[in-house]
Ligand code: 2HG
């Protein structure tokens with residue numbers, strides 16, 4: 001394992017104390033990885049600042065000693081963006097986790113970057129408000145990481161991605177300077193909005209240290225329906241009708257194999273009497289007393305058209321949560337098969353074409369493997385997970401899937417889609433960036449990186465190589 005230069009390690013210990021500079025091998029291993037399992041963690045050290053001044057000092061030390069920094073939030077990422085596999089210093093924001101202020105007049109919340117998403121949601125809720133970016137890992141993901149990856153989740157169709165909710169951002173750049181961006185303003189047309197450059201930049205331009213987030217009123221009475229569906233094309237027809245007639249909050253789908261794994265793993269009851277090839281999960285707001293009648297009519301029409309086989313509706317909060325588990329527990333359930341993940345998107349109108357082409361690719365190349373389909377299909381985002389059979393090594397499996405990715409991404413390029421809808425590029429997708437971004441775009445990104453981080457110390461080798 002690489003180690004930090006002695007003078008740097010001494011300075012970090014002196015500034016941060018033992019709690020801010022753990023050196024046990026377990027800590028290094030834990031802080032050196034995210035949820036990906038394709039690279040072994042090998043950081044040279046871990047620093048946990050307690051203040052913005054600490055963050056600035058750590059970056060200055062890294063510059064002086066030429067040591068790379070890997071910013072670290074809740075490490076729930078799925079593209080290797082927080083992996084430290086090459087003697088880097090991990091900079092974890094875990095100790096900077098305070099909610100600083102909830103402001104009902106501005107409908108905003110200000111917090112440190114290490115605040116956990118669920119704690120932010122709870123603080124908003126205490127004021128009768130809501131932070132609406134939500135996903136299965138919200139119990140451990142941190143807002144700094146959400147911002148660095150522009151996290152999406154299960155209600156993007158209604159509320160959009162993290163980007164839509166960040167009204168202020170404090171960031172320390174690779175030159176150890178603090179930027180205070182947009183300061184919570186709703187309206188501020190004063191040139192280039194650097195805040196938006198930072199959002200989704202995966203830690204290559206600066207370290208988020210504080211954020212101000214917009215809040216909104218929670219939906220009146222959210223209800224969930226799980227629908228058994230005969231084909232993928234039926235899902236898109238149901239989506240169109242739901243969106244036209246209901247205040248939709250989420251529109252997700254999953255395959256029968258996904259359901260099978262989740263109910264087996266957690267001993268859950270089957271949601272419907274029979275099993276169907278696919279399921280749609282629709283969450284909607286019960287905006288008026290008529291919603292039930294509207295819904296019944298909608299389902300009847302969809303059944304008559306052959307799109308819906310059967311459906312179950314939540315009648316209380318615990319039923320709503322139970323139905324959500326069928327979708328939200330998929331990723332964690334299949335983790336033990338070291339899945340090869342695809343997180344792809346296209347415009348909603350192109351989804352039927354995408355599904356058709358991906359289905360044929362899967363039939364040709366993965367006929368012998370278990371393929372789990374699920375995702376936020378209502379916003380054009382499909383998660384396609386290929387499960388690793390026990391008798392193939394991780395690297396042989398990855399090589400095989402990567403070669404199929406070339407074809408998958410070529411067809412996405414044809415459709416103008418994205419190779420990474422919400423999980424970011426990190427390490428795992430950087431070889432494929434060219435399928436979603438032009439050469440000019442990548443050259444401009446490199447130039448921007450040099451402006452914010454002239455020494456190239458922030459998360460080097462993530463998203464794209466320096467040259
Ligand atoms: C989800 O939608 C997450 O559940 C994880 O984005 C997706 O595991 C995945 O591929």
Ligand code: ZN
Pocket residue numbers: 153375376383422
């Ligand atoms: Zn997702």
